[in-house]
Amino acid sequence: KVMYSGRDNVQTRELIVLLISKVAGHVHPELEETQPAGVSLRQRSLAEISEMIHIAHLIHKGVVNLSPIVFDGTLLQDLEYGNKIAILCGDYFLTSAFAGLAALRNVKVMELISTAVRDFTEAEFIGVRDDQGNQIPDATMTMLEWEKKNFLAAGSLLAKSCQATLVLAGHSDELQQKAFEFGKQIAFAWQAYSDLQPFTDLYCYPPGTTIDLTSAPVILHLQSDPSLLRLISAAGDSMEHRDFKKIHHVVMAGRGVQETKDLCKSYIQAALNVLQDVFEPSDARTALENIIKVLTTY
């Protein structure tokens, strides 16, 4: 299945939300109990909630489809137990997050984040999938669909969290929209970067490791060279048992990787544009810019 890059361990979502809060400041600083760092307690809480929801989702995605036909005996028992823990942990994080959301006592924020949760659960059902829920690519997939799916799956939470934290600060709808846009572009850049990892980081991902076959490089490659699809569909329905070494080789030889790198750059530029056009220069803004620019180094 999809490889999660190491960055997801560093709670970057939380960091982004906190930084954008700081960058935007407050409309009425004296009304909120602000901490010295310029970020209110409620905004901190929101950032944590956002991260918790992300983690809950990752954990729930780890649930495995089990059937006694395929697995049996102690393996089945172990996997069932693993599923149990995954479901309960995910539920625990999710419900804690919802309880925290309620405690923020802001209806708009609660609506925003709840719809974000709805979005990423819906995203799991987009497209045709195999037995374990991996999406199967087909010849008609375009980057537009990639964007739509990844907006729901990843972008929505980040975009809406950024917007929500500005709601808590009392900012105008326009500024909220900008924050939303910023979050969305970052999420796309992030996803594109993540999709590139199997093709750029050959130490962590030696050829042969599982690749997400609906990732950007693969889709872009398929657009110029649909013959790869034959290789992909060759070995039956499961997306987990493919000749990844060969697929890797084919994609590396094509234009997909470079096009994805360009795409990533354009998302980053879009995000930077929003930041620089809308918000005043500050330490926080520079920090955000630096974080984003890291995504351009492969």
Next chain:
Amino acid sequence: MSSSMRGRAARLLYSAVNRTIAPTTVPSTLNASAIYGLNSRCCVLPVASHNRTRWVQYEQSRELSSCSRVLQQVQEPEVLPHPDTLDDHHLIHMFSDIKEELKSHLEIYEIAKYYFDGQGKAVRPMITLLMSRSINTHLHDHARLFNSQREVAKVAEMIHTASLVHDDVLDASDTRRGKPSVNSLYGQRKAVMAGDYILSVASTMLARIRNEEAIVMLSQVLSDLVQGEFMQLGSKENENERFAHYLKKTFKKTASLLAYSCKAVALLSGGDENVQEVAFQYGRNVGIAFQLVDDLLDFVSSSNMMGKPTATDLKLGLATAPVLFACEKFPELNPMIMRRFQEPGDVHKAFEFVHKSDGLEQTQFLARQHCEEAIRVISSLKPSSEQKALITLTDKVLNRMK
């Protein structure tokens, strides 16, 4: 106008009375202890026709007492809820409303709406709506529902369903409500995602109520549900602690949703702390009674319902009230509880022990006590047909066979 109302009420009465399957002994009052009857096989409201007449007369007097009330009847063309119909038409609308909220062009819509087909008992929204009307009558002298209260009922049912979906994956259940469970049809992953989806939609609806206290209360339920699930995984060494642990877990898993839904609608009606407490205690006691009866039925449900007593709880390693009571007489149950009935023959032996002891009777007795407490608190509200419905509902809870 008033005569047509009377006519409608009378017709409803008639059909309701004819619907009851086997009218049993006729209590002359709706006294709580008279209702329970010692026959645990009784599965029907022991209602007498002359009691009904009394209610109709009561409603008539309410109707005719003031102009404004008559006007209200005009504005509210719906029939005043009758204890037996128990808001049926509202409940049907509720399910279609919920399905509307869950709409999506993706497969998730099929999965999410699977349990909202109106086949479930819808006990929680029913109690919530009845409680809403009782409290509205108590506080404002009218039984019309506020929209926010309707939303709470919907949210309650959705939260309950979401937890069922996840529970079925956790317990690896194949069936639910007489049809295949979601996880057996679609696999575990989709079931988990569907549960999350329903929860997120419920949360959005909750936010729209716009009453922060109510939102906080119902979100508390979510944490309680998960905590209850975790509590079920653990077990206590000490026998004395065990029962307290069981009751606490029962509250979190079952009663919490009912209690807080009732409390929320009381709040939304503008009730003060005392009124909210009445609602909360009713919900809590009925919830606990509900679970106790559930645990009891696991040992006794007979051939009409499931072919044979299922003893699912034992097979899952859970020591419920009947078992805990049976421990007093058969201490050999203790090590079995500790090892969660894993050894071969444990389930069978434990089952025997429970039936040989008075565990089942004690469980029924405890459930009855909770119901009596529920009746006691709800009786402090102003009389209304909904209040009476809530009282007779406790009897239904006690005497149900499935």
